[in-house]
Amino acid sequence: MLSITHLSAAINPDYWPAPFWPICFLLFLWIVKFLKIFSYPDVPTIVTGDKSLTKENSVKEILEKCAILKERYDPPYVWGRNGHIQTAIYGALGHSTLKRCFDKRHQVKLEDGTTVTFDVFEPIAKHDSEGDFTLALCPGIANSSESNYIRTLVHYAQEHGYRCAVLNHLGALKDVQLTSNHIFSYGGTDELEAMMNKLFEIYPSTKFISIGFSMGANVTTRYLAKVNRENRSRILIGLSVCQGYCAMASAPVYHDWENGRRIYNYIITENMKRLLKRNYRRAVLPHIQSGLVDEQKLWGATSILVLDEVYSRRVWGFKSVNDYYKWVSCLNLIPTIDIPMVFINALDDPIIPEVLFQPVKELCKTHPKHGFILLKHGGHLGFLEGKSVKPNSVTWLDRFIIQMAGAAIQVMS
16 A cells, blocks of 8 residues: 555655656647647638629629628637637537427428438528528538537527528438438539429528538539529529538548548548448448448448448449549539639638648639638638637627628628
8 A cells, every 4th residue: 555655755746757847848839739829810811803804793792791701710719729629529519508490391302212301490580681581501411400510500590580491411310211222422412402492482582592511512512503594593692611622632632641631531431331321221231232332341441432432433323433523523613603602611621621622712813703711710610719718609600601691682682
């Protein structure tokens, strides 16, 4: 048994081994570097084309009306300047006080038997303009209307007079059974198109702001590139948040260990496999029985690239992963989009490095209808803010979306 004398000696700093203090100092320096304590907040960088290039109202005019873009974005003190923590913490915290309740769940049956579901949340206050406006939201990978960042935005938008419609990605909801032999794809627009067509029908007088997050931003961008002229006139503006734009370019980047991207790749892959296991009877078993998918290779996949090789590209009928990635990517479609669009990325996003969003940033310098916003901090779909350690329940992104929507209504209506 340790005596009082020995215990007193053990807690005496003079008793500690010689390297203790140097190790503590090095650990302190590492923590300071990891938290990026000296990475000071900054005003968002805005890239737009010259609005004189077109006689029509431009995205530049819309963004000039957003006061939030002239202010410094302040992430939470101490930890908020680290993109990894921003990325992780909101998914865990969210706005836990909000109830997961929708006003109505709609179902749309596609020709191949797929059942698309989306949830509608009606406004709980009148819009300042007294008009009818709807935010059409396409969540990130494997997400739905129950995802924390979606629900927080929905509640904030409802308080400002907006209706919200949220697409539930195929297979994402535990209580909704698949009626098709596949879950969602990274770039397929059939489900979003079905939701929008139904909304056009049941809300004939509303105007839309179309918003996508991460993978959902890619889907939204692809949809806006193909929407017909009649429906296009009812969409005031599109918004893409934290997407990677080109699957071909993303694939090798996600295998880099830089900034921990290989770890994120593994986590995303495991989430996809979890979703496939939950929908095994519909989305996996038929393909195993037909010999299309090797079950052992599927469950052994540790990266998105491998998962797409053994499952996704086969189920969607492509001869190679490259062909599949060309199909799902939106980068080459962006110049053709006639609807004003805003693209947002964060410099400290651990999943989407600068090399992936740089082409869009360059494009927006000359495109009169598109704008690019780059934040120094925010992580991947984080954008938490607050001047204390505890973040605000409403994020910078939530506030920007409502300001952008209001500005688009003034300029485009």
